[in-house]
Amino acid sequence: MSDANTPQGIAAQLSELSPGSAVSLQMSVDSYLEVMRGVLDIFARKKDMDTIYVTATISFEAIKRVLDALDIDTSRMYFVDCISHIMMGTTAAQKDEHASLVESPTMLENIMLKVEYLIRMSPSKNKLVVLDSINSLSIHNNNWILSEFLHILVSGLRAKDAYTIILSVEEHSTPEIVNLVNLVCDQVIRIGKPGD
Amino acid sequence: MMEPRTGDRVRCATGIDGLDTILYGGIPTDNTVILTGSCGTGKTSLALEFLIHGALNNENSLFISVTENSEKLLANIIPYRFFDKDLLKSGKLVFVDLPAMYDRLGMTKAELSMEEIDLLVASISSLVRELNTKRLVIDSITSVCYKLKTPEKIRDFVLKLSKALSDLRCTSILVSEVAPHSNAYSLFGVEEAIADGIMLMSNLERRGDLLRTLQVIKMRGTMHSRAKYVLDLTPVGVLLVPLLKGGSAGT
Structure with a gap:
């Protein structure tokens, strides 16, 4: 595994960016855990940030289990769960004060509203917003509305000096998806498979 | 030299960030505004927030309730993080x-x-004079209009009330109820013609999702956005973001 693909390497690349930056983090399926550790553990802790994690891929409950298994501290993480409602499995998210539910990944405005709410609630000066993932959102939304959503979301977060990281899975991405993410991001970081 | 785009009117900032942005700083002072929409669109919550921010800003604020009793309303505003019970004790916020x-x-x-x-x-x-009220909400004007029956009486009432409140330098929101999917801004079709402003709150259905929206239809004395915004009612107040056009159902 090259240095850039390790959690430390990912965090180091992100640390070079100034507050308000938006990053397109393109990863292979196999790199997911390294990315989680690099972004949520090392980078967020180093910058003393509260993290708002928008999950459209797996439920809050599942992502929490992954993070607990990785022994990543989630006390400063707040989740916007866009998937539990459509899976009819909202119980865990409803009971946890760190989780906010959006009824469907098609309600992109409500995702923006929940992010805005959590930013206002966060006492931390520094904030990180992670969007996991653009591929999952693209299952439920057309590229036109996704592009508009990313533009408004990222512009708003930039104005608040919050870091935005948009995750995409290379194996599942189309050139259109890559283009619409890159259009709003300042930097593209590619995390390849071991040995790439 | 270019004229300032917002004009010279003094503003009554609603305290709701998104709405003040839409209104280029707030409702022009002394305006009487109709806040209209069907049930469950957030009219009362928005109106209450307008008053609480006013009271917090040392402006005496008055809520005249027609349909719900004050105790029930108060139970609804307590979750607001910015609400301070002392506003009631000090008389800054009166129901x-x-x-x-x-x-x-x-x-x-x-x-x-x-x-x-x-x-x-x-x-x-x-009452407004006695309390030196600077912000007033009547919720709802529709319920008052039910006791007036004819368009002539409604017109007379809204005109006289609007003039009296404006003369008293009071910025007012009259909450109006309309049926879901109605194209009118009021049940009787009279109030909106007289008011200085109309703010429309709706439920927008898009591919099975129901979104709460807000749109400023008119506001005398200021430029304003006429676009539709999606809102959420949260413990930090009403939050607004633009409605994404790519998914608009065209309603």
């Missing part, structure tokens, strides 16, 4: 139930006469 006022004035009949309309306007004005 009055209109049915109690009707009783005091002896207005027991189902339909008010022209004289009674004058008396009602005079009573509300007197």
Whole structure:
């Protein structure tokens, strides 16, 4: 595994960016855990940030289990769960004060509203917003509305000096998806498979 | 030299960030605004927030409730993180139930006469003067209009009330109820023609999702956005973001 693909390497690349930056983090399926550790553990802790994690891929409950298994501290993480409602499995998210539910990944405005709410609630000066993932959102939304959503979301977060990281899975991405993410991001970081 | 785009009117900042941005700084002071929408669109919450921010800003604020009693309303505003109970104790934020006022004035009949309309306007004005009210909400004006019955009486009432409140330098929101999917801004079709502003709150259905929206239709004395915004009612107040056009159902 090259240095850039390790959690430390990912965090180091992100640390070079100034507050308000938006990053397109393109990863292979196999790199997911390294990315989680690099972004949520090392980078967020180093910058003393509260993290708002928008999950459209797996439920809050599942992502929490992954993070607990990785022994990543989630006390400063707040989740916007866009998937539990459509899976009819909202119980865990409803009971946890760190989780906010959006009824469907098609309600992109409500995702923006929940992010805005959590930013206002966060006492931390520094904030990180992670969007996991653009591929999952693209299952439920057309590229036109996704592009508009990313533009408004990222512009708003930039104005608040919050870091935005948009995750995409290379194996599942189309050139259109890559283009619409890159259009709003300042930097593209590619995390390849071991040995790439 | 270019004229300032917002004009010279002094603003009554609602305290709701997104709405003040839409209104280029707030509602022009002394305006009477109709806040209209069907049930469950967030009218009362937005109106209450307007008053609480005013009271926090040292402006005496008055809520005249027609349909719900004050105690029930208060239970709804307590979750607001910015709400301070001392506003009630200090008299900065006052709740009055209109049915109690009707009783005091002896207005027991189902339909008010022209004289009674004058008396009602005079009573509300007197209360506003007495309390030195700078922000007023009547929730809802539709319920008052049910006691007026005819368009002539409604017109007379809204005109006189609006003038009286404006003369008292009070910025007012009159909450109006409309049926879901209605194209009108009020049930009787009269109030909106007289008001200085109309803010429309709706439920927008898009591919099975129901979004709460807000749109400023008119506002005398200021430039404003006429676009539709999606809102959320949260413990930090009303939050607004633009409606994404790519998914608009065209309604």
